[in-house]
Amino acid sequence: MSEALGVSRTPVREALARLAGLGLIDIYPQRGSMVAPLRIADLEKSQFLRESLEIGLVKRAVESPRRAELLAMLKGELAVQETFASISDDRRFFKSDELFHQHIASHAGFPGIWADISAAKLHMDRFRFLSFPRLDSMSVVLGQHRRIVDALEQADALAAEEAMRTHLRRIFEVLAIVRERYPHYFKAPGSAGKRTEAAAGDLPE
Structure with missing residues (x-):
């Protein structure tokens, strides 16, 4: 090297x-x-840390005085994601997905916290890069993003929390398929x- x-x-x-x-x-x-190799223990820890942080952030975002501004930005990302999904552009969809979550973090009063989330989700991203979009669906992710936006628009903290939790646990739904498809990455x-x-x-x- x-x-x-x-x-x-x-x-x-x-x-x-x-x-x-x-x-x-x-x-x-x-x-x-x-x-x-990919280790399930690393994934579980990474996902737990990310969920803990982002659940707290989305609840704060509901109460943010800049919620209208945030909603405009998130709806803009939804429109972008719809376009990328329609042309099967998974790379730019993935980038928009990251921006979607960054907008929530910055409008929850912690603009610098994304660096901490990025560190927390490091091992989660290893699994995400492997599963998306081959084993996951852009349309499913987009639908989950819409539910998060709907809950924020209605200022429903509980619904926003549940929508975010469901979204961030999506990785576990495709995990078995990933292990079966790519067993050599786990050894x-x-x-x-x-x-x-x-x-x-x-x-x-």
Whole structure:
């Protein structure tokens, strides 16, 4: 990797150690470092953290004095998502999906909290990238977004909370299909070896 990137080994080792700390790389002493397999425990933790944060945010958004402004922005994203779904443009649909949630976060009074949510949903995104749109449906996601907007428009905090919870738990509905379709992503290469926690000193020189 050092040779391919044209840099010394130190920054590469530090980068791998950081990725290992995030659970994206597994370090096997004296053997090397490998991309971490998908782990259900990581998904469950990631989804729990994201749901906890976004449920609180959508409830705050209902009470926001800028709710009308937020609704206009969300309805704009819905229109964009309808277009992307109609032409099967999953990449731009995915980006609009992210913006949809960012708008709620910023109008709930915590504009900088999206960085924390992005960190929390890191492992959830690994599963989402694999399942969407092959095993998921843009039309289903769009319908869930509409229900969130409807609840916000009606200032119904309970309905908004339930709509958001249903939306963020969607990943579990396709999980079994993902595991069946891509079993190799759930298996650690050389799993007989013992994995170690991240530390720059654990990486091969």
